[in-house]
Amino acid sequence: MTLKRFSVEHFKQSYQLAQYAFRFADDKQHRDEFYQLLEHSTVYGAFSKQQLASQVIATPLKVQLFNQVFDMAGIGFVSSDPSFRGQGNIDQLMQQMLEDCYQNGVTLSYLDPFSYPFYRKYGYELTFERICYDLESSKWPDSAKAAGYVYRMNWEDVKDGIKQIDQQSDKHKHGGLLREDWWYDYKFKEKTNVYFALYYNQQDQPEGYLIYKIESGKFICIRWLNLTVEAYKGLNRYIFSHKDSTERIIFEKGYDRNEGFFIHDKPIAQAIVRPEMMARIVNVQAFLQKYPLKNLKESFAITVENDPYAPWNEGTFELIKNEQLQIQKVTSTSLPELKISVQRLVQLLLGYVSIDDLIFHEFVSVDEKIIESIRQLTPQKAPILEDYF
The missing domain is CATH 3.30.1050.10 (SCP2 sterol-binding domain)
Incomplete structure (x- = not known):
């Protein structure tokens, strides 16, 4: 095997291997997103002659922790062609990636594991949990009317407000990503099935946002962030307003062990907490x-x-x-x-x-x-x- 570092020059092979391994839809949206990711990442590839046998994609990102910014390598699309599995390629690629991170001053690395034992041997460990609410729309708790208002907008009109709210909030500054401009676009630009809503206060200042989609009768909340209680009430009531047009409301988020069940007269009765992302100190x-x-x-x-x-x-x-x-x-x-x-x-x-x-x-x-x-x-x-x- 020959080990190589690359970006977009081997895009086709990298995309095909990732698509085969993770079975996401092979369409223009996914190809464009993958290309954008590779533009900002280093791909560690093991080649058998000219064929890409295995790969590890490392994306340099920044996380917020203890009121400081730490360099972090986000690891994704770890994959091997079935013809070359069991040959130790991923071992070599992970070791090379960690050595590069060390040399480049990267102190942390995160990944979403398909197997906790598999990545534990590389020094990663479970560090983040996630909670999921999935209930009949009619059972979602309502809120009192907020003083401000909620507007649904397209990505170009809403992105500055979302960035502003992210910068002001402390909610995700304990290990969360410091989202750069390209990351916002990578996540949300050109997503035809995703909706965006902003809550504005009485002075027309954004104080909260909601990113969601509606699929097969389900209202799926992708991200929800509030700076004030009025923003919470306004956006929660916005979600509740979909109770007659959808069958279920689904909301997943990082679990911080304080779910605010005390807020509502009838708290949501069931939720699933599950292990999620792993981290390691490089x-x-x-x-x-x-x-x-x-x-x-x-x-x-x-x-x-x-x-x-x-x-x-x-x-x-x-x-x-x-x-x-x-x-x-x-x-x-x-x-x-x-x-x-x-x-x-x-x-x-x-x-x-x-x-x-x-x-x-x-x-x-x-x-x-x-x-x-x-x-x-x-x-x-x-x-x-x-x-x-």
Whole structure:
């Protein structure tokens, strides 16, 4: 096999392999979207002579976390031609991708797994959950009339308002994507079956948006974001207004463990919570350098025990509390120590699980002296991600 990095120069082969593996419709819309994705991505391909045997698509993106921006590689369309499966191609491509991320200063990577065990061996771990509401339209709870109004518009007229609301909201700034202009167009431009609605306040300022589609009698909410309670009421009532024209209302979103059931007299009775995206820390030392450690109460060490696909992460990192915080990699330490895998480390530092949960399930080894310090350093809020790669 010959390993190559490419973008659009092998578009046809890359598209055909992805379409065969993931079985999406082969039409102009999907071809145009895939081409746009490749324009902004690096494709890691394994070629047998001139035939593309396997591929991994890595898209450089930015995520918002702890009021900072982190470079992240979004991994998608991992696929192999059936003739070449089981030959270790994906192993080589994933390793090359991670090495490139490390060299280029990328600290995080996300992906949507077809198999959690398969990607766990590459250092990824479940970090994001999703909740799905699917109920008869007549059972969707109504809201009181809002002070403002809702307008349904086309993409070109609505996109600036959506961007403005995304920038002002803190809802998806705990691990969510910092959406760039091309990403908005990639997701929503030229989507003939998608509708957009904005809520405006009495001063004609946008305060919330709804992106949805209607298919086979189902109102499917793709994205819903509010800056104010009035925006929530206005858009919720807009959804409710479809109860007579649709049979079911479906709404999926990132699960933050606070669903606001207290808002309505009759809360939605059923919902399904499921595991979703995985994440991994590509460069532990660089990630710790940007992590909010100002409130560190005492020095301690983190030892990452095994990371074969990113061996630079293996070892001990001391977090030293001085006048200026120091983070250094050492060969040995006398500091109180947390021993943890790179998979559990991303869950802990992004707030998906607590140190107490990891201790209870015996996923870590930790000096009792530093447990309270770790509790205070790590987030209490669950990470949220709404975008797929």
